Amino acid sequence: MPEELFNSTIAELSGLLDRGALSSVELMKAVIARTKAVDGRVRAFNSYDEEDAMAQARASDARRAKAKGSGSGAASRLEGIPVGIKDVISVAGQPLTASSRILEGFVSPYDATVTRKLKAAGAICWGRLNLDEFAMGSSTENSAFATTSNPWDLERVPGGSSGGSAAALAAGEAVATLGSDTGGSIRQPAALCSVVGLKPSYGRVSRYGLIAFASSLDQIGPFARSVEDAATVLGAIAGHDPRDSTSLRQEVPDYNRGVSDLAKSGRRWKLGIPREYFGEGLDPEVGAAVQAAIGEYRRMGCEVREVSLPHTKYAIGAYYIIATAECSSNLARFDGVRYGHRSKDAKDAIDLYFKTRAEGFGPEVKRRIILGTYVLSSGYYDAYYLRAQKVRTLIRRDFLDAYRDVDVIVTPTSPTPAFRKGEKAADPLAMYLNDIYTIGVNLAGLPGMSLPCGFTAGGLPIGLQLIGQPFKETELLAVASAYEQRTEWHLRRPRL
Numbered sequence: 008m009p010e011e012l013f014n015s016t017i018a019e020l021s022g023l024l025d026r027g028a029l030s031s032v033e034l035m036k037a038v039i040a041r042t043k044a045v046d047g048r049v050r051a052f053n054s055y056d057e058e059d060a061m062a063q064a065r066a067s068d069a070r071r072a073k074a075k076g077s078g079s080g081a082a083s084r085l086e087g088i089p090v091g092i093k094d095v096i097s098v099a100g101q102p103l104t105a106s107s108r109i110l111e112g113f114v115s116p117y118d119a120t121v122t123r124k125l126k127a128a129g130a131i132c133w134g135r136l137n138l139d140e141f142a143m144g145s146s147t148e149n150s151a152f153a154t155t156s157n158p159w160d161l162e163r164v165p166g167g168s169s170g171g172s173a174a175a176l177a178a179g180e181a182v183a184t185l186g187s188d189t190g191g192s193i194r195q196p197a198a199l200c201s202v203v204g205l206k207p208s209y210g211r212v213s214r215y216g217l218i219a220f221a222s223s224l225d226q227i228g229p230f231a232r233s234v235e236d237a238a239t240v241l242g243a244i245a246g247h248d249p250r251d252s253t254s255l256r257q258e259v260p261d262y263n264r265g266v267s268d269l270a271k272s273g274r275r276w277k278l279g280i281p282r283e284y285f286g287e288g289l290d291p292e293v294g295a296a297v298q299a300a301i302g303e304y305r306r307m308g309c310e311v312r313e314v315s316l317p318h319t320k321y322a323i324g325a326y327y328i329i330a331t332a333e334c335s336s337n338l339a340r341f342d343g344v345r346y347g348h349r350s351k352d353a354k355d356a357i358d359l360y361f362k363t364r365a366e367g368f369g370p371e372v373k374r375r376i377i378l379g380t381y382v383l384s385s386g387y388y389d390a391y392y393l394r395a396q397k398v399r400t401l402i403r404r405d406f407l408d409a410y411r412d413v414d415v416i417v418t419p420t421s422p423t424p425a426f427r428k429g430e431k432a433a434d435p436l437a438m439y440l441n442d443i444y445t446i447g448v449n450l451a452g453l454p455g456m457s458l459p460c461g462f463t464a465g466g467l468p469i470g471l472q473l474i475g476q477p478f479k480e481t482e483l484l485a486v487a488s489a490y491e492q493r494t495e496w497h498l499r500r501p502r503l
């Protein structure tokens with residue numbers, strides 16, 4: 008039995024659960040105890056419901072006992088595993104806040120499709136994880152409730168917007184977690200907290216029950232302690248859903264089997280290094296770690312070549328037009344009538360909308376609604392929104408051109424390691440620039456992941472980003488797994 012259950016992988020724990028060496032109740036107790044011991048410092052959770060989690064654990068143990076009695080086949084890998092959920096994904100009967108005052112007191116009436124699927128696979132939905140308000144940000148400092156701390160250095164941010172999901176996992180407060188990624192919100196916090204984070208292709212995972220930020224960019228994906236675990240969770244949540252018309256009708260492969268088949272095949276991967284991703288603004292220690300990882304791939308026999316993504320320089324501009332435009336529309340529903348907070352002293356309906364929104368939304372959300380409303384307003388639509396959409400096409404074309412010569416593109420995930428709390432909070436533009444390497448992937452609808460690839464001299468984690476071709480998550484995971492097998496970065500845990 009591993010000494011620290013709460014720091015183990017799904018693969019290890021499901022083995023113990025299968026052999027009867029561990030019960031889900033014991034595992035859940037260990038995770039709850041760990042959370043109580045460290046979350047006062049990490050502050051990854053907005054809330055958790057201990058009783059509900061223990062009830063789910065007992066139900067899981069009962070299912071196992073019953074399956075054993077009837078001699079039915081092996082349990083799902085996720086049976087009895089506690090998975091933390093970003094507080095922007097619905098879990099029936101649990102609070103759903105998006106880390107915003109405007110949703111204070113709101114309880115989800117139904118499960119998101121990903122939640123329903125996790126439960127169907129036997130997982131325990133555990134806790135509501137902190138984020139930047141409505142997933143707008145890169146540090147969790149925009150949360151209305153608290154800033155999550157980076158478990159590797161409590162003075163620093165965990166990244167964002169899914170900072171709670173990354174920090175909880177790094178701190179041993181869950182065995183895997185879910186996040187959402189609109190411009191990097193899974194990959195960047197994964198990099199800053201030294202865990203694996205995967206944003207699937209646009210259309211791979213249903214967003215039904217996810218609070219929409221920018222609907223043409225949003226995807227839900229897993230955080231995990233290994234590539235194998237990320238593949239397990241992806242397999243459980245992916246697939247077509249009639250309730251999300253953007254989810255594609257494509258069969259979900261067995262990702263873990265696919266990865267091991269590819270490893271056995273000895274396929275020689277062609278990797279592309281975009282020259283635009285290694286220029287100004289890249290921290291030298293991050294650059295060196297990523298170059299070392301590329302060197303590791305070379306030693307494995309991969310073919311490495313330079314590629315060009317020339318429209319990268321317009322990515323941030325296009326993203327902050329498209330994302331704000333879409334959020335200004337998506338957030339119109341928070342009006343004080345239907346959900347959560349309602350202003351107390353409104354004169355009439357219009358006044359109610361204004362006061363509720365003024366009181367309920369934080370400054371970054373307001374900034375984006377104002378920007379988005381402006382770029383969509385008559386006379387400006389063509390100049391901004393339409394042009395941004397054209398740039399988006401060019402960015403996607405850059406990637407697809409590059410994929411004529413290579414299988415996977417390799418870059419840094421974030422230009423810098425975790426920054427100090429407060430360091431960028433006063434300067435929205437500096438914060439936006441942090442997304443430079445992740446945003447293009449969302450604009451192009453591609454799958455991308457971050458995996459641990461080193462530490463700075465000061466002990467801060469560094470992430471390697473791998474970008475795959477549409478719906479080729481298996482290949483992406485295989486390339487990630489090949490690196491992980493040869494390195495030990497993913498085995499390090501922060502001291503808390």
Ligand code: GLN
Pocket residue numbers: 142143144145167168187188189190191192193220330442
């Ligand atoms: N940091 C980016 C933003 O602020 C991306 C956020 C996200 O992916 N949800 O919009």
